[in-house]
Amino acid sequence: MTSVAPDPLPVLARKDFVSDQEVRWCPGCGDYSILAQTQKLMPELGIPRENIVFISGIGCNSRLPYYMNTYGFHSIHGRAPTIATGLKLARPDLSIWVITGDGDGLSIGGNHLLHIIRRNVDVVIVLFNNRIYGLTKGQYSPTSEQGKITKTSPLGAIDYPINALSFALGAGATFVARSLDIDVHHLIATLERAAHHKGTSFVEVYQNCNVFNDGAFIEFADKAVRPDRTISLEQGKPIIFGKEQNRGIRLNGTTPEIVELGNGVDESDLLVHDESRPDRTVASILTRMEYPEYPVPMGVFRAVERPTYNELLEGQIEEARSREGEGDLEALFAQGDTWVVD
Amino acid sequence: MTTKDEDEIQELDRVTIRFAGDSGDGMQLAGLQFTNTSALFGNDVSTMPDYPAEIRAPTGSLPGVSAFQVSFSSYEIYTPGDEPDVLVAMNPAALKTNLPDLAKGGTLVVNADEFNETNLRKAAYEDNPLEGDQLAAYRVIKVPITSMNARALKDSGLSPQQIDRSRNSFALGIMFWLYERPMEPTLHWFEEKFAKNPAVAKANATTLKAGYNFGETAELFPDHYRVRKANLPPGRYRNITGNQATALGFLTASRLAKRPLLYASYPITPASDILEELAKFKRFGVKTFQAEDELAAIGAAIGAAFGGALGLTGTSGPGLALKSEAIGLAVMTELPIVIIDVQRAGPSTGMPTKNEQGDLLQAMFGRNGESPVAIVAPATPGDCFNMAIEAIRIATRHMVPTIFLSDGYLGSGSEPWIIPSLDDLESFEVTSPTDAETFEPYARDKETLVRPWAVPGTPGLEHRIGGLEKSDTTGLISYDPENHMRMVAYRQQKVERIADDIPELTVLGKPEGALLVLGWGSTYGAIISAVQRAQSSGLSVSAAHLRYLNPFPRNLGDVLARFDKVLIPELNLGQLRMLIRARFLVDAIGLNRVTGRPLKIREVEEQIYKLVQQKAVSVA
Incomplete structure (x- = not known):
């Protein structure tokens, strides 16, 4: 037999992942940037287009699958993780992306988000957090700050907000990261890390809704103040931030402290970021750092390996087959006591 | 050993026995052994368990009574009997809750030892019904089952509690003698069931024989009975419950459709058996997923169907209500999923272990918008097998969510079932498109109005679906008024045209x-x-x-x-x-x-x- 060289994989570009649908988000919406970085990332992953599926729930963010020239499923409110789970169990060969938002993922679909993360189903989840309900035109969301005045909270929201990353860590997430819509290099790098992680990758993206919650993150995300008011987490390095790179985070027990470098404080006093810690405590402390008390950490908080749900399920099937042999349906029909009537 | 004369044996065509006792008394086991023995003997049988929703209500209490009814006959029967001819009551509570069902003139076998002050009080009896004439309408046979069982097992080395747990076998022994049943199948079953605990196996065997011998020698019964073999259609049989047949049917459907099966479900009475059954079938490649809730279960089924597998979910009435929105999504996306509803008495939590056919209109209409689905309903426990296959055949051929309406009585009831041969079952493979040139996600077959089942992984067929209204043929989002009217009509007519693909009513x-x-x-x-x-x-x-x-x-x-x-x-x-x-x-x-x-x-x-x-x- 002559050996035949396989056809080379076609080289894809961003345009191959752009669908023919007109994008209908409001001009200036942070979603455009997330879409662009996602489309840009796809060719880098080397996965055939037909093996990629985007699944969403309901909300502005959840229109994203329509704009991706891959397989897509725009489902119902909060349920994207369930559809993604069923698809991944049936088709472990596919690369599955769940697109959700603060309302879709943390309010109506909170339970499903909890359980897909807990099971470590091998999918990427991107949660667009704009701290508002945009599609329904401006009601407060579960991540809106307390006191927020919206149409449904004219005297200020009295709900305490939920922290998406603390939630994910609490559920046992094996990959937890945060990025920012306008920080495009950071965003694509974060999404790429998420894509390569085996297991549930949970990425929160701070996304500006310029119509109903404009400037929700501007106090720390604006380019001018970002170096002083955010932290770029880097694996294996002490946590240092500031335009001058002169401040850092030190742990005092379980409480993080902002310290100035110098005057007897040096890098060895600082918390060294290690996303691979088996224990979730330190990552959890980092997720609790919120502006204005602290600079807001961005990047990968946690990345650990653990068998995925879909692998474990396949493993049980293989094990059952190696132990008991392939199932014999007719033998199964006749299981137990049988008798013959002539 | 003395043998009674043949003339003391009465011939009967059909007998219905109910075993009733405390939920810890092993009544379901006794009933099942009686059933299997009768089926092996050649009778037609039909059964109905009746157990409380409480897992372990207080011992001796009225809510804690568990019962199992079995009807066996020398001709074909279709029900477990309107009312028992014989009631075995292991305590006063069992007597009180089950006596109203016993046929007048029926036989009552009571465990007389348990009619003490404490138990009578728990059953809210003011006087001991075994004394006086309350039971004059029945033939009452008082047997000191507890003490005779204890005596039979005094050398068994078991604790008093373990000994008491064998009382059901003593009672079963009496019934075996009364109706001329062989003990061998049950003795064999004890050996298998208690293989790891030979002392318990031996104790049950000893007391079963003791009960049998007691029936023979005690002369409490004027005669005993014979129910001849039934004239059933020829074939190899086994006994099967509706939920078992449902699980086997869907497993078989997966083979016939040549598509893998994912069963996603959240435990709920009386549907949980199906998940438990299918979870055992891993070697067949079945994937089972115990979801976090009913919504997740159907979501996973839809996801699997999108991926080209058979997406199956199962529940009871309250769960069907929770799945409504997602069923609508499957209607809109025209994906082949099957929803099992093992109905129970409602509304709301209702009576989880009791039977009702209250979900038909929910299945028909319980969704927003014009949202037609296909619905099938098995008629008997064994028929669950056939209709499960039909549900998958209809769902996949017609790209429509299909509801399988069973109920608790079918699910937990049992009947003899002719073991099918795979060769007799027709396969119904549905192909998925691969040609990118001609593919349109919502192009319809002219006859059936069915859209193609295009699955991820197929190059060139990348497309997006969802809950928003679709444009005819292209499947793109559409708010066009005439298009919506046309799509609503298509979805309705698509379901109506299934009538050309199902048998006529006989x-x-x-x-x-x-x-x-x-x-x-x-x-x-x-x-x-x-x-x-x-x-x-x-x-x-x-x-x-x-x-x-x-x-x-x-x-x-x-x-x-x-x-x-x-x-x-x-x-x-x-x-x-x-x-x-x-x-x-x-x-x-x-x-x-x-x-x-x-x-x-x-x-x-x-x-x-x-x-x-x-x-x-x-x-x-």
Whole structure:
């Protein structure tokens, strides 16, 4: 037999992942940037287009699958993780992306988000957090700050907000990261890390809704103040931030402290970021750092390996087959006591 | 050992026994052993467990009573019997809750040892019913089961509690003697069941024989009985419950459709057995997923179907309500999923372990918008196998969510089942498109109006679907008024056209006459038995049973038109009747029972006589 060289994989570009649908988000919406970085990332992953599926729930963010020239499923409110789970169990060969938002993922679909993360189903989840309900035109969301005045909270929201990353860590997430819509290099790098992680990758993206919650993150995300008011987490390095790179985070027990470098404080006093810690405590402390008390950490908080749900399920099937042999349906029909009537 | 004379044996055609005791007394086990023994012996059998919703209500209390009814016969039977001829009551609470069902003149076997002050109080008896004449209408046989069992096992080395746990075997032994049953199958079963605990196996065997010998020697019973083998259709049989048959049916459907099966479910009474069964079938490649809730279960089924697998979910009424929105998504995306609903008494939590057919209209209409689905309903425990295959065949061929309406009585009831051969089952492979040049996600087959089942992984067929209205053919989002009108009509007509792909309704009896008794689901046995009896008395009555509820068989209108009257017995307030009246303008009469119990043959029979005789009077 002559050996035949396989056809080379076609080289894809961003345009191959752009669908023919007109994008209908409001001009200036942070979603455009997330879409662009996602489309840009796809060719880098080397996965055939037909093996990629985007699944969403309901909300502005959840229109994203329509704009991706891959397989897509725009489902119902909060349920994207369930559809993604069923698809991944049936088709472990596919690369599955769940697109959700603060309302879709943390309010109506909170339970499903909890359980897909807990099971470590091998999918990427991107949660667009704009701290508002945009599609329904401006009601407060579960991540809106307390006191927020919206149409449904004219005297200020009295709900305490939920922290998406603390939630994910609490559920046992094996990959937890945060990025920012306008920080495009950071965003694509974060999404790429998420894509390569085996297991549930949970990425929160701070996304500006310029119509109903404009400037929700501007106090720390604006380019001018970002170096002083955010932290770029880097694996294996002490946590240092500031335009001058002169401040850092030190742990005092379980409480993080902002310290100035110098005057007897040096890098060895600082918390060294290690996303691979088996224990979730330190990552959890980092997720609790919120502006204005602290600079807001961005990047990968946690990345650990653990068998995925879909692998474990396949493993049980293989094990059952190696132990008991392939199932014999007719033998199964006749299981137990049988008798013959002539 | 003495042998009683043959002339002391009475021949009977059919006997119904109910074993009743505390939920820890092993009544289900005793009943199942009696059933299997009778089936192996060659009788026709039909069973109905009746257990409390509480896992372990206080010992001896009324809510803690668990019962198992088995009917066995020398002819074909379709129900576990309207009422028991024999009641085995292991304590006062079991007597109190089950006595109202015992046929007058019936035999009552009581464990006399348990009728002490404490137990009588727990059962709210003021006086001991074994004394006085409260039970004068029955033949009462008092047996000190607890003490005789203890005596039989005094050298067993088991603790007093372990010994007491074998009382069911003593009672079973008495019943085996009374109805001439062989003990070997049960003795063999003890050895297997308690293989790891030989002392317990031996104790149960000892006390089973002790009970048998007691029946033979004690002369408490004037005679014992013989129920000859039934004349059943030839074949190899096993006993099967509806939920077991459901699990096997879907497993088989996956083989026939050549598509892998994912069963996603959240545990709920009385549907949990199906998840437990399918979870054992890993070697067949079945994937089971115990979801976090009902919404997740159906979401996973939809995801699997999108991926080209068979997406199956199962629940009971409250869970079906929770799945409504997602069923609508499957209607809109036209994906083949199957939803099992093992109905139970509602509304709300209702009576989880009791039976009802209350979900038909929920299955038909319980969604927002015009949201048609296909609906099938098995008629007997064994029929769950056939209809499971039909549900998958319809769902995949017609790209439509299909609801499989079983109920608790079918699910936990059992009957002998002819073991099928795979060669006799027709495969129904549905292909997925691969040609990117001609593919359109919502292009429809001209005959069936079915859209293609394009699956991820197929190059060039990348497309997006979702819950928003689709544009005809392209599947893109559309708010166009005329397009919406057309798509609503397509979805409706697509379901209606399934009628061309299902069998016509058959009529049991003459194709025309004074009365048609029309049923669906688990009332089959009671209806058929009642109609057969009425027919043998010369009444002009026929029966027809719907196993396809949406769409109806195409000849249903013709069948209805050939009868003067139509009676529809249902375990609800008239849900099928409402559909029949609306669809065919037939003034159907209802027989509606919502007691949590299965329909009785007698209830149907009485109604038949009333309706047919009314006619005779009006004609005169």
